[in-house]
Amino acid sequence: xxxxxxxxxAGPILKKYASRLEKLGIxxxxxxxxxxxxxxxxxxxxxxxxxxxxxxxxxxxxxxxxIKNEFTKRWKNLQKxxxxxxxxxxxxxxxxxxxxxxxxKSGDIVSxxxxxxxxxxxxxLNSPQYEVIFNGNKPIHTGRLVPIYNETRGVSSKWLRRxxxxxxxEQILFMNEHIPSSIIEKLDLMELKSAIEQVHFPQSLKKAxxxxxxxxxDEFFFIHLAAIFRKNQWKNNLTGNPFLVSExxxxxxNFLKKLPFNLTSAQEKAVSEIFEDISSRKPMNRLLEGDVxxxxxxxxxxxxxxxxxxxxxxxxxxxxxxLALQHxxxxxxxxxxxxxxxxxxxxxxxxxxxxCDILVGTHALLSKKVxxxxxxxxxxxxxxxxxxxxxxxxxxxxxxxxxxxMTATPIPRTIALxxxxxxxxxxxxxxxxxxxxxxxxxxxxxxxxxxYKWIAKQIKDSNGQVFIICPFIxxxxxxxxxxxxxxxxxxxxKEVFPNFKLGLLHGxxxxxxxxxxxxxxxxxxxxxxxATPVVEVGxxxxxxxxxxxxxxxxxxxSQLHQLRGRVGRxxxxxxxxxxxxxxxxxxxxxxxxxxxxxxxxELAELDLKLRGPGEIYGTAQHGIPELKIASFSDFSxxxxxxxxxxxxFPNLSKYPLLFEKIKKQNLKQISPD
Ligand code: ADP
Ligand code: MG
Numbered sequence: 001x002x003x004x005x006x007x008x009x010a011g012p013i014l015k016k017y018a019s020r021l022e023k024l025g026i027x028x029x030x031x032x033x034x035x036x037x038x039x040x041x042x043x044x045x046x047x048x049x050x051x052x053x054x055x056x057x058x059x060x061x062x063x064x065x066x067i068k069n070e071f072t073k074r075w076k077n078l079q080k081x082x083x084x085x086x087x088x089x090x091x092x093x094x095x096x097x098x099x100x101x102x103x104x105k106s107g108d109i110v111s112x113x114x115x116x117x118x119x120x121x122x123x124x125l126n127s128p129q130y131e132v133i134f135n136g137n138k139p140i141h142t143g144r145l146v147p148i149y150n151e152t153r154g155v156s157s158k159w160l161r162r163x164x165x166x167x168x169x170e171q172i173l174f175m176n177e178h179i180p181s182s183i184i185e186k187l188d189l190m191e192l193k194s195a196i197e198q199v200h201f202p203q204s205l206k207k208a209x210x211x212x213x214x215x216x217x218d219e220f221f222f223i224h225l226a227a228i229f230r231k232n233q234w235k236n237n238l239t240g241n242p243f244l245v246s247e248x249x250x251x252x253x254n255f256l257k258k259l260p261f262n263l264t265s266a267q268e269k270a271v272s273e274i275f276e277d278i279s280s281r282k283p284m285n286r287l288l289e290g291d292v293x294x295x296x297x298x299x300x301x302x303x304x305x306x307x308x309x310x311x312x313x314x315x316x317x318x319x320x321x322x323l324a325l326q327h328x329x330x331x332x333x334x335x336x337x338x339x340x341x342x343x344x345x346x347x348x349x350x351x352x353x354x355x356c357d358i359l360v361g362t363h364a365l366l367s368k369k370v371x372x373x374x375x376x377x378x379x380x381x382x383x384x385x386x387x388x389x390x391x392x393x394x395x396x397x398x399x400x401x402x403x404x405x406m407t408a409t410p411i412p413r414t415i416a417l418x419x420x421x422x423x424x425x426x427x428x429x430x431x432x433x434x435x436x437x438x439x440x441x442x443x444x445x446x447x448x449x450x451x452y453k454w455i456a457k458q459i460k461d462s463n464g465q466v467f468i469i470c471p472f473i474x475x476x477x478x479x480x481x482x483x484x485x486x487x488x489x490x491x492x493x494k495e496v497f498p499n500f501k502l503g504l505l506h507g508x509x510x511x512x513x514x515x516x517x518x519x520x521x522x523x524x525x526x527x528x529x530x531a532t533p534v535v536e537v538g539x540x541x542x543x544x545x546x547x548x549x550x551x552x553x554x555x556x557x558s559q560l561h562q563l564r565g566r567v568g569r570x571x572x573x574x575x576x577x578x579x580x581x582x583x584x585x586x587x588x589x590x591x592x593x594x595x596x597x598x599x600x601x602e603l604a605e606l607d608l609k610l611r612g613p614g615e616i617y618g619t620a621q622h623g624i625p626e627l628k629i630a631s632f633s634d635f636s637x638x639x640x641x642x643x644x645x646x647x648x649f650p651n652l653s654k655y656p657l658l659f660e661k662i663k664k665q666n667l668k669q670i671s672p673d
Pocket of ligand 1: 261262263264291295433
C-alpha cells in the first residue's frame with residue numbers, strides 16, 4: 001500500500017467504505033491526508049484525577065478498576081466504570097452504549113476526555129470521549145487538540161482520525177517536499193510533512209494555522225503554475241496563421257460605420273486586443289467576459305469579418321439551438337451586406353454548410369461530417385457549457401486556428417485570472433450607451449404595503465407588467481418551493497392585487513402549459529407573473545418593467561443580477577424591488593450593493609468578499625476548481641502565489657517533483673486544449 005493506492009484496493013475495510021469515502025472526496029490513500037479538519041476539539045488540558053475542577057473540559061489517563069452494563073427500569077441502559085490514577089479515582093458513566101464494556105476491559109489503561117460534572121457531591125465524567133492506550137501509545141481522540149472532519153453516514157470523525165493517524169505513521173516518510181527550499185525559506189512556510197501532521201494533530205492552534213497557510217499556499221501555487229505551463233505550451237508548440245490587420249483598416253471602418261451604434265470603449269479595447277493576437281504567429285487564446293447584453297456578439301463578428309478578409313473561415317458554436325439561431329440572424333444581418341456567406345448547422349437545421357465563410361451552430365458542429373477548407377478562427381459562446389474534449393474537437397477542424405471563447409458568467413477578475421490563468425482576458429465592463437439602468441431598491445419590511453400600491457399604480461398608469469419571484473428554498477426541495485409559490489400566488493391574487501390578472505409559473509407545470517402562460521404574459525393578457533426562481537423566465541418580454549424578488553437575502557448577488565436582467569429590455573424605465581425580512585446588517589449591506597452596482601463581475605466580487613466563495617460557486621458555476629483549504633477571497637495569497645509561480649517557472653525542470661505535480665494538476669484542470 002502506498003499514497004497512490006485507491007481506497008478500493010486498500011484492504012477489506014477501506015474497500016467496504018470506498019463509496020462513502022468518495023462522497024468526501026477520498027479516492028486514494030493520499031486523499032485522507034488532504035481531508036482537512038474544519039475545526040478542533042480542545043481536549044489538551046490533561047489533569048490528574050485529584051486535580052480535576054468542576055466544569056472544566058479535561059483529559060485524564062488511568063487504569064480501569066471496573067466496568068459494567070447496568071439496565072434500568074425503563075429499558076434504558078448505562079455503562080458504569082471506575083478509573084484510577086496515582087492520585088485518585090473517578091466514576092464514569094455512558095448512556096445506551098452497551099458495546100463499550102466490550103471495547104474497554106477492566107485493567108486497561110484508558111484516556112478519557114470530556115466535561116467534569118458534579119453528581120451526588122462528587123466529580124464524575126459523563127459520556128466522555130474514550131480510547132484504550134496500548135503500549136504507551138500517544139492518544140489520538142483525547143489529551144490534545146482533536147480534529148473534527150466533514151463526515152458522512154458511517155464515516156465519523158473518530159473513524160477518520162484513526163485512518164489518518166495510521167496513514168501518517170506508515171506513509172508520511174514517503175511524502176516529499178515539492179516546493180523549492182528557496183521559497184520555503186523566503187516565505188517562512190512550514191515544511192510539507194510537518195504541515196500535514198500539524199493540520200491533523202496540531203501541537204497548538206497556532207501551528208494548525210501555520211499548517212493551513214502552507215497547504216493553502218500550495219493550492220494556489222499549483223493552479224497558477226499549471227496555468228502558466230499550459231499557456232507556455234500553447235505559445236511554444238503551436239504556430240498559427242498570422243492575419244493581416246492594418247491592410248484591412250478601411251474595411252473594418254466601413255463595417256463599423258454601418259453599425260446602428262458606436263462601440264463602447266470596452267468593446268473597442270477588446271477588438272484591438274483580439275487584432276493584436278490574431279496578427280501574431282501564435283494562435284490567439286482569449287476569453288471575452290461580459291454580462292448578458294454587454295455586446296460580445298458584435299466583437300466576435302468583427303473578428304470573424306477580419307478572418308474572412310484574410311481568406312479564412314470562422315466557426316461560432318453556441319450551447320443551445322435558440323442561441324445559435326439568434327447568432328445566425330444577427331451575424332447574417334451584420335455581415336451579409338459585405339458579401340460574407342453565413343451557414344448554420346444545428347440538430348434540426350442545416351444550411352450552406354459546405355460553402356460558407358462563417359458557420360454558426362450547436363454541438364452539431366462537432367459531427368465528423370462538418371468539415372472546413374480553411375478554418376482560421378473558432379469562437380465558442382458560453383464556453384463554460386462545453387467540455388474540454390468538445391472544445392478540442394472543434395479546434396482540430398482547422399490547423400491551429402485562433403480561439404476566442406466567450407462567457408457571461410460573472411466571475412471576479414481575481415478568480416478569472418486564477419482559473420483561466422492560461423487565457424488572455426478581455427472584459428466588457430461597460431454596458432452599451434443609452435441602456436437605461438434598472439432602478440433598484442431594497443424595500444424595508446415596513447414599506448411592503450406602499451410598494452404594492454406603487455406597483456399597482458405602475459401597472460395602471462404605464463401599462464407595465466410585473467414579475468414576482470418567490471423565495472428560493474432549496475433546489476432539492478422543489479415541492480416546498482412550489483407549495484410556497486402557490487400559497488404566495490393565492491395571497492397576492494386575493495389580498496393584494498384583486499383587480500389584476502395574475503399567472504403562476506413553477507417547475508411542476510407541464511412545459512406545454514408553461515409555454516401558454518408565458519405566451520399569455522408576453523401578449524399582455526396577464527399583468528403579473530408569479531414564478532419560482534428555478535423556472536426559466538429567459539424569454540424576452542420587453543414590456544415587463546418591474547421585477548420583484550422575495551426573500552432576496554437567499555440569493556447570491558450574481559443570481560439577483562441575472563434575475564434583474566429579465567427586465568429593462570426596452571426603452572422604458574425598468575425597476576427591481578428586493579424584499580427581505582432579514583435584519584442582519586451584513587445581509588442588508590450586501591443587498592444594498594444591488595442599488596449601486598450594475599456590473600455582474602463587480603457584484604460577484606462583492607459577494608465573494610461578504611459571503612465567501614462556497615456560497616456563490618457551489619454547483620451552479622462550472623469550471624471553477626473547488627478549493628480545499630485556500631479561499632478565492634484571499635486576494636493577497638492569490639497575488640503572492642502568482643508571483644512565486646511566475647518566478648519559478650523558467651526553472652521548473654530543475655524541480656522534477658514539482659514538475660510531476662503540475663502535469664498531474666493539468667490533467668484535472670479545465671483547459672481549452
Ligand atoms: P451578449 O454580450 O449578451 O452576447 P449581445 O452581443 O447579444 O450581448 O448584445 C446585446 C444587444 O446589444 C444587441 O442587440 C446588440 O445589437 C446591442 N449592442 C451591442 N453593442 C452595442 C453598443 N455598443 N451600443 C448599443 N447597442 C449595442
Ligand atoms: Mg451572447
